[in-house]
Amino acid sequence: xxxxxxxxxxxxxxxxxxAVLCDYLHAAGYVCEWLADGQQALQRMQDSSQAKPAxxxxxxxxxxxxxxxxxxxxxxLSDLPIVIISARVDELDRLLGLELGADDxxxxxxxxxxxxARVRAxxxxxxxxxxxxxQQQPAQALIGGFSVDEAGQRLAWQGQVLHLTPVEFxxxxxxxxxxxxxxxxxxxxxxxxxxxxxxxxxxVDSHVKNIRRKLAALKPPQDCISAVYGxxxxxxxxxxxxxx
Numbered sequence: 001x002x003x004x005x006x007x008x009x010x011x012x013x014x015x016x017x018x019a020v021l022c023d024y025l026h027a028a029g030y031v032c033e034w035l036a037d038g039q040q041a042l043q044r045m046q047d048s049s050q051a052k053p054a055x056x057x058x059x060x061x062x063x064x065x066x067x068x069x070x071x072x073x074x075x076x077l078s079d080l081p082i083v084i085i086s087a088r089v090d091e092l093d094r095l096l097g098l099e100l101g102a103d104d105x106x107x108x109x110x111x112x113x114x115x116x117a118r119v120r121a122x123x124x125x126x127x128x129x130x131x132x133x134x135q136q137q138p139a140q141a142l143i144g145g146f147s148v149d150e151a152g153q154r155l156a157w158q159g160q161v162l163h164l165t166p167v168e169f170x171x172x173x174x175x176x177x178x179x180x181x182x183x184x185x186x187x188x189x190x191x192x193x194x195x196x197x198x199x200x201x202x203x204v205d206s207h208v209k210n211i212r213r214k215l216a217a218l219k220p221p222q223d224c225i226s227a228v229y230g231x232x233x234x235x236x237x238x239x240x241x242x243x244x
Contacts (some may be wrong), residue, residue: 008032008057009045010033011070013059021112036062037063045074056082057115058082071084071101081166104122122167174188175235181234182231183232185204208227
Protein backbone atom coordinates (compact mmCIF):
# COMPACT_ATOMS: atom_id res chain seq x y z
CA UNK A 1 0.00 0.00 0.00
CA UNK A 2 1.41 3.35 -0.97
CA UNK A 3 1.51 6.44 1.18
CA UNK A 4 -1.08 8.20 -0.99
CA UNK A 5 -3.58 5.42 -0.22
CA UNK A 6 -3.39 6.03 3.53
CA UNK A 7 -6.65 7.41 4.86
CA UNK A 8 -6.66 9.63 7.94
CA UNK A 9 -9.96 10.12 9.75
CA UNK A 10 -10.25 13.64 11.21
CA UNK A 11 -12.95 13.86 13.89
CA UNK A 12 -13.26 17.58 14.63
CA UNK A 13 -16.35 19.79 14.99
CA UNK A 14 -14.62 23.05 14.05
CA UNK A 15 -14.89 23.24 10.23
CA UNK A 16 -12.06 25.75 9.77
CA UNK A 17 -9.65 23.74 11.90
CA UNK A 18 -10.65 20.51 10.22
CA ALA A 19 -10.09 22.13 6.82
CA VAL A 20 -6.58 23.21 7.80
CA LEU A 21 -5.70 19.73 9.03
CA CYS A 22 -7.08 18.11 5.88
CA ASP A 23 -5.16 20.56 3.67
CA TYR A 24 -1.88 19.68 5.36
CA LEU A 25 -2.62 15.96 5.31
CA HIS A 26 -3.45 16.13 1.60
CA ALA A 27 -0.22 18.03 0.95
CA ALA A 28 1.67 15.26 2.77
CA GLY A 29 0.14 12.64 0.45
CA TYR A 30 -2.65 11.28 2.62
CA VAL A 31 -6.34 10.82 1.89
CA CYS A 32 -8.37 12.75 4.45
CA GLU A 33 -11.89 11.97 5.69
CA TRP A 34 -13.65 14.46 7.98
CA LEU A 35 -16.48 13.84 10.44
CA ALA A 36 -17.78 16.41 12.91
CA ASP A 37 -19.90 14.16 15.15
CA GLY A 38 -18.59 11.58 17.61
CA GLN A 39 -21.47 9.15 17.13
CA GLN A 40 -21.08 9.29 13.37
CA ALA A 41 -17.37 8.58 13.75
CA LEU A 42 -18.10 5.50 15.86
CA GLN A 43 -20.60 4.26 13.28
CA ARG A 44 -17.97 4.82 10.60
CA MET A 45 -15.48 2.66 12.50
CA GLN A 46 -18.10 -0.06 13.03
CA ASP A 47 -19.02 -0.17 9.33
CA SER A 48 -17.18 -3.17 7.93
CA SER A 49 -18.23 -2.28 4.38
CA GLN A 50 -15.89 0.73 4.33
CA ALA A 51 -12.11 0.71 4.27
CA LYS A 52 -10.66 1.25 7.72
CA PRO A 53 -8.63 4.43 8.24
CA ALA A 54 -4.92 4.11 8.99
CA UNK A 55 -5.04 6.68 11.80
CA UNK A 56 -7.42 9.03 13.59
CA UNK A 57 -7.09 12.65 14.66
CA UNK A 58 -9.61 13.08 17.44
CA UNK A 59 -11.01 16.17 19.14
CA UNK A 60 -12.42 15.69 22.64
CA UNK A 61 -15.30 18.16 22.72
CA UNK A 62 -17.63 16.64 20.14
CA UNK A 63 -21.38 16.56 19.59
CA UNK A 64 -23.07 13.18 19.60
CA UNK A 65 -20.39 11.36 21.58
CA UNK A 66 -17.59 12.77 23.70
CA UNK A 67 -14.10 12.28 22.31
CA UNK A 68 -12.90 10.29 25.33
CA UNK A 69 -15.82 7.88 25.03
CA UNK A 70 -15.18 7.60 21.31
CA UNK A 71 -11.52 6.83 21.97
CA UNK A 72 -12.49 4.10 24.42
CA UNK A 73 -14.98 2.58 21.96
CA UNK A 74 -12.62 2.71 18.98
CA UNK A 75 -9.83 1.09 20.95
CA UNK A 76 -12.08 -1.92 21.51
CA LEU A 77 -12.49 -2.21 17.74
CA SER A 78 -9.06 -1.37 16.41
CA ASP A 79 -5.39 -0.76 17.22
CA LEU A 80 -5.10 2.09 14.72
CA PRO A 81 -2.98 5.05 15.93
CA ILE A 82 -5.08 7.74 17.63
CA VAL A 83 -3.86 11.30 18.13
CA ILE A 84 -6.05 13.40 20.40
CA ILE A 85 -6.23 17.09 19.50
CA SER A 86 -7.88 19.20 22.16
CA ALA A 87 -8.07 22.57 23.87
CA ARG A 88 -8.06 20.72 27.19
CA VAL A 89 -4.51 21.33 28.36
CA ASP A 90 -4.74 19.95 31.91
CA GLU A 91 -2.40 17.06 32.59
CA LEU A 92 -5.31 15.01 33.95
CA ASP A 93 -7.12 15.22 30.61
CA ARG A 94 -3.98 14.23 28.74
CA LEU A 95 -3.34 11.25 30.99
CA LEU A 96 -6.96 10.13 30.79
CA GLY A 97 -6.82 10.21 27.01
CA LEU A 98 -3.66 8.10 26.99
CA GLU A 99 -5.10 5.64 29.50
CA LEU A 100 -8.09 5.15 27.22
CA GLY A 101 -5.74 4.07 24.45
CA ALA A 102 -4.66 7.19 22.57
CA ASP A 103 -1.09 7.13 21.24
CA ASP A 104 -0.47 10.87 21.38
CA UNK A 105 -2.03 14.10 22.63
CA UNK A 106 -1.67 17.51 20.99
CA UNK A 107 -2.89 20.67 22.70
CA UNK A 108 -4.56 23.51 20.80
CA UNK A 109 -3.28 25.77 19.37
CA UNK A 110 -0.83 23.60 17.47
CA UNK A 111 1.33 23.52 14.37
CA UNK A 112 -0.39 21.55 11.58
CA UNK A 113 3.04 20.49 10.32
CA UNK A 114 3.82 18.97 13.71
CA UNK A 115 0.53 17.08 13.72
CA UNK A 116 1.33 15.63 10.30
CA ALA A 117 4.82 14.69 11.51
CA ARG A 118 3.34 12.86 14.48
CA VAL A 119 0.89 10.99 12.26
CA ARG A 120 3.68 10.02 9.89
CA ALA A 121 5.85 8.76 12.77
CA UNK A 122 3.04 6.70 14.29
CA UNK A 123 2.17 5.14 10.93
CA UNK A 124 5.81 4.35 10.22
CA UNK A 125 6.10 2.51 13.51
CA UNK A 126 2.76 0.75 13.08
CA UNK A 127 3.96 -0.49 9.69
CA UNK A 128 7.16 -1.84 11.18
CA UNK A 129 9.31 0.26 8.87
CA UNK A 130 12.54 -0.30 10.73
CA UNK A 131 16.17 -0.31 9.68
CA UNK A 132 17.00 -2.97 7.06
CA UNK A 133 19.02 -5.02 9.55
CA UNK A 134 16.10 -5.16 11.94
CA GLN A 135 13.69 -6.12 9.15
CA GLN A 136 15.77 -9.18 8.35
CA GLN A 137 15.53 -10.52 11.89
CA PRO A 138 13.02 -13.34 12.41
CA ALA A 139 10.72 -13.42 15.41
CA GLN A 140 13.02 -13.66 18.42
CA ALA A 141 12.21 -15.73 21.50
CA LEU A 142 12.55 -13.71 24.67
CA ILE A 143 12.74 -14.64 28.32
CA GLY A 144 9.54 -15.30 30.21
CA GLY A 145 7.61 -16.74 27.28
CA PHE A 146 7.56 -13.52 25.25
CA SER A 147 8.46 -13.27 21.56
CA VAL A 148 8.83 -10.19 19.39
CA ASP A 149 8.29 -9.82 15.66
CA GLU A 150 10.22 -6.68 14.73
CA ALA A 151 9.10 -6.57 11.10
CA GLY A 152 5.46 -7.04 12.01
CA GLN A 153 5.66 -4.88 15.14
CA ARG A 154 3.98 -7.62 17.19
CA LEU A 155 4.59 -9.02 20.64
CA ALA A 156 3.22 -12.31 21.92
CA TRP A 157 3.23 -14.20 25.20
CA GLN A 158 3.33 -17.99 24.83
CA GLY A 159 2.01 -17.61 21.29
CA GLN A 160 -0.85 -15.30 22.25
CA VAL A 161 -0.58 -11.97 20.44
CA LEU A 162 -0.80 -8.84 22.55
CA HIS A 163 -2.91 -6.22 20.79
CA LEU A 164 -0.67 -3.24 21.52
CA THR A 165 -0.67 0.27 20.12
CA PRO A 166 2.59 1.36 18.46
CA VAL A 167 3.60 3.29 21.58
CA GLU A 168 2.85 0.33 23.87
CA PHE A 169 4.84 -1.98 21.59
CA UNK A 170 7.95 0.19 21.77
CA UNK A 171 7.72 0.57 25.53
CA UNK A 172 7.28 -3.14 26.26
CA UNK A 173 9.93 -4.12 23.73
CA UNK A 174 12.45 -1.90 25.51
CA UNK A 175 11.63 -3.40 28.91
CA UNK A 176 11.97 -6.91 27.49
CA UNK A 177 15.33 -6.09 25.89
CA UNK A 178 17.10 -6.09 29.28
CA UNK A 179 15.24 -8.16 31.90
CA UNK A 180 15.92 -7.01 35.44
CA UNK A 181 17.22 -3.61 34.44
CA UNK A 182 15.46 -0.56 35.86
CA UNK A 183 14.61 1.88 33.07
CA UNK A 184 14.09 5.42 34.26
CA UNK A 185 10.87 7.10 33.18
CA UNK A 186 12.83 9.65 31.15
CA UNK A 187 14.51 6.83 29.19
CA UNK A 188 11.19 5.11 28.56
CA UNK A 189 9.70 8.43 27.50
CA UNK A 190 12.51 8.93 24.98
CA UNK A 191 11.83 5.49 23.52
CA UNK A 192 8.18 6.23 22.80
CA UNK A 193 8.39 9.92 21.87
CA UNK A 194 11.90 10.46 20.60
CA UNK A 195 10.95 12.72 17.71
CA UNK A 196 9.41 15.59 19.61
CA UNK A 197 8.67 17.27 22.70
CA UNK A 198 8.57 17.91 26.39
CA UNK A 199 5.85 15.87 28.09
CA UNK A 200 5.19 14.62 31.59
CA UNK A 201 6.86 11.47 32.87
CA UNK A 202 3.41 10.36 34.01
CA UNK A 203 2.60 9.58 30.38
CA VAL A 204 4.75 6.48 30.83
CA ASP A 205 2.63 5.41 33.82
CA SER A 206 -0.50 5.62 31.68
CA HIS A 207 0.96 3.41 28.95
CA VAL A 208 2.30 0.87 31.48
CA LYS A 209 -1.16 0.68 33.03
CA ASN A 210 -2.62 -0.20 29.62
CA ILE A 211 0.06 -2.82 28.96
CA ARG A 212 -0.54 -4.45 32.36
CA ARG A 213 -4.26 -4.65 31.64
CA LYS A 214 -3.63 -6.37 28.32
CA LEU A 215 -1.13 -8.78 29.86
CA ALA A 216 -3.59 -9.68 32.60
CA ALA A 217 -6.13 -10.69 29.96
CA LEU A 218 -3.77 -13.41 28.67
CA LYS A 219 -2.69 -14.99 31.95
CA PRO A 220 -3.24 -14.84 35.70
CA PRO A 221 -2.57 -11.28 36.93
CA GLN A 222 1.03 -11.99 37.97
CA ASP A 223 2.70 -8.65 37.33
CA CYS A 224 5.90 -9.00 35.30
CA ILE A 225 6.39 -5.21 35.04
CA SER A 226 7.55 -3.86 38.37
CA ALA A 227 7.52 -0.21 39.39
CA VAL A 228 10.65 1.01 41.16
CA TYR A 229 9.73 3.90 43.40
CA GLY A 230 11.21 7.21 42.29
CA UNK A 231 12.93 5.69 39.24
CA UNK A 232 10.87 3.83 36.69
CA UNK A 233 10.06 0.25 35.66
CA UNK A 234 11.71 -3.09 35.06
CA UNK A 235 10.70 -6.39 33.50
CA UNK A 236 10.89 -9.32 35.94
CA UNK A 237 11.28 -12.67 34.11
CA UNK A 238 10.16 -14.60 37.20
CA UNK A 239 6.86 -12.73 37.22
CA UNK A 240 6.23 -13.58 33.58
CA UNK A 241 7.23 -17.20 33.91
CA UNK A 242 5.14 -17.82 37.00
CA UNK A 243 2.00 -17.21 34.99
CA UNK A 244 2.65 -20.29 32.87
